Amino acid sequence: MTLRILVLAVLFMMLAAPLQAASEEVRPETAPLLESVLETAPVEIDGQLLFTVRGVSSFPAEQRAEAIRGRIEKVAANPSFPSNELSTEVVENVTIIMAGEATLMIVSEADAQLEHTSRDHLATLHLMRIQRAIDEYRQSRRSDALFKAGLYGAGATALLVLWIVVLLVLNRWLDKALSRLLKSRVHAVGIQSFEILRSETIWKAFHGLMVVIGVATIIVSAYAYLHYVLALFPWTRFISNGLFALAAGAVEHMGKSVGASIPDILILAIIYYLSRFVLRRLQRFFDAVGQKRVTFAQFEPEWALPTYKLVRILILAFALVVAYPYIPGSESAAFKGISIFIGLVLSLGSSTAISNLIAGYLMTYRRVFKVGDRVKVGDVTGEVIAIRLQVTHLRTIKNEEVTIPNSQILNGEVTNFSSMAGTQGLILHTTVGIGYETPWRQVEAMLRAAAERTSGVLSEPQPFILLIKLGDFAVTYELNVYIRDPHVIAQTYADLHRHILDLFNEYGVQIMTPAYEGDPDVPKVVPREQWYAAPASPGHREEQ
Template identity: 90%
Template structure:
C-alpha cells in the first residue's frame, strides 16, 4: 500500500525554491557557469540508465539519484500499482511525478535548464522513462522470463565448454602442424661459431607464443560468455554493463593513446627520412671532394672523410634535438630521469674520450701526419698504420704495434720523417772522430766516397760534411746525405756506416771514436786481406 508523504514533498519544494529564485537572476537562454559545472548522477534501474539528476550542497547528486532509484524500485516491486498510473502535479515552481499518492521525484526549473528544455517537457520525458522502467522491471522478474534466461544461460555455459575444448584441440593441432612445417627452417642465430640464440630456445619461445594465443582466445571467449549470461538476469545486468564498459574503456583508452601518438610518429618518420636524405647528399659531396672531383683552396682531399664524420654527428644531434619532443613518453618523469642519468654518466666518464676525439680532429686539420708516414712520437718511432678518432696506431721497425692516445700526440712533440722526404729529401747524418794528423780534405773526400757507395743516398742534392767539433783528441766530422725513402732509414744508415768503415780502412785512416789517451804502437786499421774474415762470406765481397 503506497502512502502519500506531504512532508517530504514540502521539503523538496523548499529545497527547489532557492534554486528557482537564483535562476531568475540569469537569462533563461544562457545557463550560468555554476549550473554547467554542477555534478550530476545517473538514475539506473537494473543497469539501465533512465536519466541524470543534479544536486545541491545539502543534497548531493549521488544521494538524490539513489533516493529516486529506491522509490522507483519500491513502486515497481508492488504489482498492484499499474505503470500507467503515474501522474505529474505542479506545486509552486516545481513539477512532481507521482505514483498514486507517493512522490517519485521532483523536476525543477534548474533541472530543465540542465537538459536545455522546458520543465513540463522534462517531467513528461522522465515520467515516460519511469513507466518503461517499471514495466521492464516487472517483466524481467516473471517466472517464465527467469526460466528462459536460465535456459539461455545453461546453453551459453555448454557452448563455452565446447568452444574451450575446440580451442584447446585446435591450438595443439596448429602447434604441431606449424612445428612440422617450420622446424627444418628454424636455425640457431649466431655470429660465426658463437650462438646467440639456440634453436631449442627459439622453439620454446614459439610454443610459448602459441600457448599465449590459446589462453588469450579462451579469455576472450570467457569474457563474452560472462557478458552475455550476466545480462540475462536483472540482478546482474549492471555487472554485465560494467564488464562491457571496462572492455570498451580499455579499447577506447588504447585507441586514444595510439591515435595521439600517430601524429608524433609521422613527424618522427619525416625527421628520420629527411636526416637520411641530408646525410646521403653530404656523403656524396665529401666523396667528390675526396676523389678531387670538387676542389677547394686550402682544403686537402684527405680531410673529406673526417669532416664528413664531424658533419654527420652534427646533423644527427640536430635531428635528435628536433625529434626529442615527439618521442612517445619523452615528457614522463621516468624518461627524463633516464636522460639525466645517461647525461651524468657520459659527462663523468667521457672527459678523456672527448679530449682524445677533439685531438684526433685537430691532428687531421693541422696535417700532423697521415697513414703511411714514418713518425716519431715521444720515444716511439714507427709507421702510421691507422688514425682513429681516439687513438693512433704505429708499427715500429721491430714490427710492434703501438697505440698512442691522440691527446698525448697533440700535447707532445711529433717528428714526421715523411713530410719532406718526397720533395726536398730527408737528411740522414752520422759522425766520426778523426785524429788531427789526418788532413780534413782527405777525411771529407773519404766520407763522400762512402756516401756514393751507399744505395738509397741521392746524388742530388749532394752530400755535405760539417766539422762540428775540435775535440781534445780528435776532430768530429758530420756526414749528411739525402734520401727519399723514410721507411729505409735504418737500412740506409747501416749501409752508410759499413761503407764508412770500408773506405777508412782502404786508406789506412784510423777512426778515433771512442777517444783514447795514448797512441797505439800500430794503427787501428783493418788490413784489406782481413775485410772479409769469418764469419763474413764472399757474397758480401760481391755486394761491397
C-alpha cells in the same frame, strides 16, 4: 492529497529554491557551464540507466538518486500495482511523479531548465522511463525469463569450454605444423662465426609468441563470456555493464593516446627522412671531393671524410633537438629524469673523449701527418696505419702496434719523416771520431765513398760532410746523406755504417770514437784478408 505528500513537496521546493533562483538568473548561453559545474548522479535499475538527477548541498545528487531508485524498486517489487497507473501531479512550482499514494520523485523548474526543456515535458519523459523500467524489472524476474536466462548461460558456458578445447587443439596443431615448416628455415643470427642468437633461441621465442597469442585469445573469450552471462540476470547486470565500461574505457583511452600521437609520429617521420636525404647528398658530395672529382682551393682531398663526419654529427644533433618535443612521452617526468641522468653521465665521463675527439679533427686540418707517414711521437717511432677520432695507431719497426691518444699527440712534439722526403729528401746523418794525424780530406773522401756504396742514398742532392768538433783527442766528422723512402731509415743506417767500417779498415784509418786514451802500437783496424773470417763469407748480405 495526504499531508505527507504536501510536506515532501514543500521540503523539496525549499531545497530546490536556491538552485532555481540561480538558474533563473543565469543567461541561456551560460547554462551549459552551470550544468557542468553542478553534481549529478545516475538513477539505475538492474544496471540500466533511467536518467540523471541533480542535487544541492543539503541534499546531494547521490542521495537523491539512491532514494528515487529505492522507491521505484519498491513499487516494481509489488506486482499488484500496475505500471500504467503511475501519474503526475502539479503542486505549485514542482511536478510530483506518483505511484498511487506513494511519491516516486519530484521534478522542479530547476531540473527542467538545466535539461533545456519544460518541466511538464521532463516529468512526462521520466514517467514513461519509470514505467518501462518497472515492466522490465518484473519481466526479468519471472520464472520463465530466469529459466531462459539459465539455459542461455549454460549454453554459453558449454560454448566457452568447447571453444577453449578447440583453441588448445588448434594451437598444438599449428605449433607442430609450423615447427615442421619453419624450424629447418630458421637460422642463427650472427656475425661471421659468432652467434648472436642461436636458432633454438629464435624458435623458442616464436613458440612462446604463439602461446601468448593463445592465452590472450582465451582471456578475451572469457571476458566476452562473463559480459554476456552476467547481463542475462538482473542481479548481476550492473557487473556486466561495469566490465563493458572497463573494456570500452581502455580501448577509448588507447585510441585517444594513439590518435594524439599520430601527428607527432608523422613529424618524427618527416624529420627522419629529411635528415637521411640531406646526409646521403652530403656523403655523395664529400665522396666526390675525396676522389678529386670536385676540387676547392686550400681544401685537401683527405679532409673530405672527416669533414663529412663532423657535419653529420652536427646535422644529427640538430635533428635530435628538433625532434625531441615530438617524441611520445618526452614530457613525462621519467623521460626527463633519464635524459638528465644520461647527460650527467656523458658530461662527467666524456671530458677526455671529447678532448681526444677535438684533437683528432684539429690534427686532420693541421695536416700533422697522414696514413702511411713515418713519424715520431714522444719516444715512439713508427708508421701511421690508422687515424681515428679518439686515437692514432702506429706500427713500429719491430711490428708493434702502438695506440696514442690524439690529445697527447696534439699537445706533444711530432716529428714527420715523410712530409718532405718525397720532394726534398730526408737527411740521415752519422758521426765518426778520427785522429788528428789523418788528413781531413782523406776522411771526407772515405765517407763520400761509403755513402756512394750504400743503396738508397741519393746522388742528388749530394752527400755533405761537416766537421762538427775539434776534440781533445779526435776530430768529429758528420756525414749527411739524402734518401727518399723514410720507411728504410734503419736499414739505410745499418748499410751506411757497414760501408764506413769497410772503407776505414781498407785504408787503415782507426776510428777513435767513442773514447781515446792513448796511441796503440798497432792501429785498431781489421786487415782486408780478415774481412770474411769464419763464419762470414763473401756472399754475405754485407757485400751486397
